[in-house]
Amino acid sequence: MSTNPEVLSGLLKGKVGLVTGVANGSSIAAGCARMFRAAGAELALTYLNERARPFVLPVAEEVGADLLLPMDVTDDAGLAAVFDAIHEHHGKLDFLLHSIAFCPKDDLHGRVTDCSREGFGIAMDVSVHSFIRMAKLAEPLMADGGCLLTVSYYGGEQVVDHYNVMGPVKAALEASVRYLAAELGPKGIRVNAVSPGPLKTRAASGIDHFDELVEAARKRAPSRRLVSIDEVGAIALGLVSDFSSGVTGNIAFVDGGYHVVD
Numbered sequence: 001m002s003t004n005p006e007v008l009s010g011l012l013k014g015k016v017g018l019v020t021g022v023a024n025g026s027s028i029a030a031g032c033a034r035m036f037r038a039a040g041a042e043l044a045l046t047y048l049n050e051r052a053r054p055f056v057l058p059v060a061e062e063v064g065a066d067l068l069l070p071m072d073v074t075d076d077a078g079l080a081a082v083f084d085a086i087h088e089h090h091g092k093l094d095f096l097l098h099s100i101a102f103c104p105k106d107d108l109h110g111r112v113t114d115c116s117r118e119g120f121g122i123a124m125d126v127s128v129h130s131f132i133r134m135a136k137l138a139e140p141l142m143a144d145g146g147c148l149l150t151v152s153y154y155g156g157e158q159v160v161d162h163y164n165v166m167g168p169v170k171a172a173l174e175a176s177v178r179y180l181a182a183e184l185g186p187k188g189i190r191v192n193a194v195s196p197g198p199l200k201t202r203a204a205s206g207i208d209h210f211d212e213l214v215e216a217a218r219k220r221a222p223s224r225r226l227v228s229i230d231e232v233g234a235i236a237l238g239l240v241s242d243f244s245s246g247v248t249g250n251i252a253f254v255d256g257g258y259h260v261v262d
Contacts, residue, residue, distance in 0.1 A: 011241045013040035016090045018082070020046045020071060020134075021099030021151075024055040025062075028151055028199060029099035031229025035237040037063035041094075044086055046071035066090070073100060073130035083137040093141035095240035098134055098150040101127040107165055115165045123165060128173045135180050135191070145188025147240040150177060152193040152251060154259050162213060174251055181249030190248035192239050196232045197221065197255030223256030 017036050021029040022045055037043055044067035047056040053070075060068040067089055069082050086093050103126075107119030131150050138148060155163035156170025174193060181191040198214045218226055235254045238244055253259045 008035070008039040008237070011039035011237065011243070012036060012094075015041045015094035015240075016044070016086070016092055017041045017240065018044045018046070018086060018093060018096040018138075019099075020097060022047070022056045022059050023052070025059050026229065027099070028196060028229055028232055029097060030059045031233035032097050032099070032236040033059060033063045033065075033233075035230070035233035036095075036097075036240070039237055039241070042066055042090065044069060044082070044089075046082060048072060073126055073133070076133070079130075079133060080137060083134075083141065087141055092143070093138055093146060094144075095147040095149065096134060096138055097236060097240075098131045098148070100130055101151075101166065101169070103127070103165055103169065110164065112165050112168065120165060123169045124172060127166075127169050128176055131173065132176055132180070135184065135189075139184065139187070139189065142187070142189050145190075147190045147192065147244075148180065148184075149191075149236060149239055150193045152177075152195040154195060154197075154253070154255065156195075157259070160213065161216075177251065178249045185248055190239075190244070192244075192248060192250045192252060194232060194236050194239065195251050195253045195255065195259070197227050197258050199226065199229060199232070217255070217258050220261050221256035221258040222261065225256055227254050227256055 019029050019033045022033065033043060033045065043063055043065045045056060045060045045065045046069050047053045067085055069085055071082050072078055103123035104119045107115045135148055150173060152170045152174050154160060155167040156174050177191050177193045184191060198217045232254050235252055239252060
């Protein structure tokens with residue numbers, strides 16, 4: 001996948017973006033951030049806490065992020081502070097990427113039937129409601145329109161072995177995309193999700209039997225391969241750019257065709 005400045009330069013020139021959920025240089029959010037920057041965007045990145053910051057800092061430096069801010073989505077004041085900093089520094093926000101999901105390990109590895117109330121609540125709050133809260137905070141910064149983008153997975157539409165409770169969680173996330181698109185569309189704010197195939201990221205490694213899931217996806221996909229974070233980033237770039245000005249409420253699959261095969 002080419003990131004040649006001559007190919008991408010100017011697509012996002014003059015636009016300001018917020019990228020959340022970078023865990024390290026191999027995460028989906030990092031691949032997206034690289035594409036956004038190659039297209040000329042000015043970026044703000046976030047990190048969960050001081051323990052996570054050393055893993056995010058190299059990505060922030062690589063993409064020339066203007067802001068690198070702490071953000072724990074369970075802390076409402078801290079979340080609001082991120083958007084306040086963007087307003088103070090840039091005065092606007094053109095797009096954001098929400099690439100955040102979490103579920104306690106015991107609930108993630110068990111049956112949906114056995115999921116605890118607390119675990120389900122945490123998974124929904126961190127993985128879904130945080131996107132809704134970000135939409136509310138981003139809305140006043142997108143006076144001239146913008147794009148909200150999140151990351152889903154096919155397990156939100158169909159049952160995928162070992163994906164467990166994250167299936168219902170991603171289904172709720174995708175429904176939220178549609179409702180937010182309907183509510184914010186009159187203000188010129190588009191809302192979409194990108195749905196990659198399995199990728200060997202740190203977050204995905206927490207899924208039980210993940211290697212089996214990856215191998216099954218490789219064999220099942222019509223392309224007979226896995227996608228890369230650069231390929232996911234390229235679709236994300238297209239969705240936040242003006243080339244997708246007519247696209248909202250959409251779930252964009254980037255999975256080598258995996259979702260079309262029974």
